[in-house]
Amino acid sequence: MEPRKPSESFVVMTELVLPNDTNVFGNLMGGRLMYWMDIAAALAAGKHCNAPVVTASVDNISFEAPIKLGNVVNIQAKVTRAFSTSMEVHLSVYGEDLTHQYKYKSNEAYYTFVALDPNRKPRPVPPLVPETDTEKLLFEGALRRRQLRLILGGKMKPNDATELKALFQP
Numbered sequence: 220m221e222p223r224k225p226s227e228s229f230v231v232m233t234e235l236v237l238p239n240d241t242n243v244f245g246n247l248m249g250g251r252l253m254y255w256m257d258i259a260a261a262l263a264a265g266k267h268c269n270a271p272v273v274t275a276s277v278d279n280i281s282f283e284a285p286i287k288l289g290n291v292v293n294i295q296a297k298v299t300r301a302f303s304t305s306m307e308v309h310l311s312v313y314g315e316d317l318t319h320q321y322k323y324k325s326n327e328a329y330y331t332f333v334a335l336d337p338n339r340k341p342r343p344v345p346p347l348v349p350e351t352d353t354e355k356l357l358f359e360g361a362l363r364r365r366q367l368r369l370i371l372g373g374k375m376k377p378n379d380a381t382e383l384k385a386l387f388q389p
């Protein structure tokens with residue numbers, strides 16, 4: 220399969236926070252944001268592999284700043300690394316107050332998607348070749364993040380996580 224660039228999977232999704240999206244404090248609900256992030260990430264993964272994808276896992280999400288009613292939500296998603304049948308997608312989320320022309324970071328996250336064939340079995344995805352320094356850093360870290368999420372998901376033995384263990388061993 221032809222290698223792909225991270226930029227070829229880049230997706231920007233824009234939403235407006237309406238009353239039905241908010242909690243009792245008038246801020247965007249975390250669950251609604253994660254739903255939008257899931258869609259943006261699935262679009263990025265789908266652009267990379269040109270196949271149907273499913274969410275395999277979502278890493279820790281910390282909500283750094285609430286996004287207020289009436290503000291705009293900007294979600295940026297890009298594939299950071301492709302493995303055999305899975306892809307890691309990095310997301311950055313920003314809130315934007317159009318009236319006061321103020322943009323703020325809300326949170327970041329990594330989602331993992333798996334491409335499926337017509338029989339709904341995992342199918343191979345094209346390799347990803349990072350270009351920029353940031354993309355190279357994300358690519359390199361993806362292997363360790365993958366090992367950590369597979370351990371947490373009960374799919375890998377900690378002893379097999381060579382690159383992750385190396386971080387803690389001099």
Ligand SMILES: CC(C)(COP(=O)(O)OP(=O)(O)OC[C@H]1O[C@@H](n2cnc3c(N)ncnc32)[C@H](O)[C@@H]1OP(=O)(O)O)[C@@H](O)C(=O)NCCC(=O)NCCS
Binds near residue numbers: 274301341368374
């Ligand atoms: C994700 C899913 C396709 C994996 O299928 P599986 O039969 O376990 O397949 P495998 O064990 O061969 O794993 C396939 C790939 O998924 C990855 N994977 C499996 N579990 C994972 C997890 N918890 N986190 C990250 N990646 C995971 C594997 O690492 C592997 O990637 P690789 O081929 O790039 O190495 C399957 O568990 C599934 O369909 N889950 C439900 C998905 C879904 O419905 N999502 C919507 C939200 S509920």
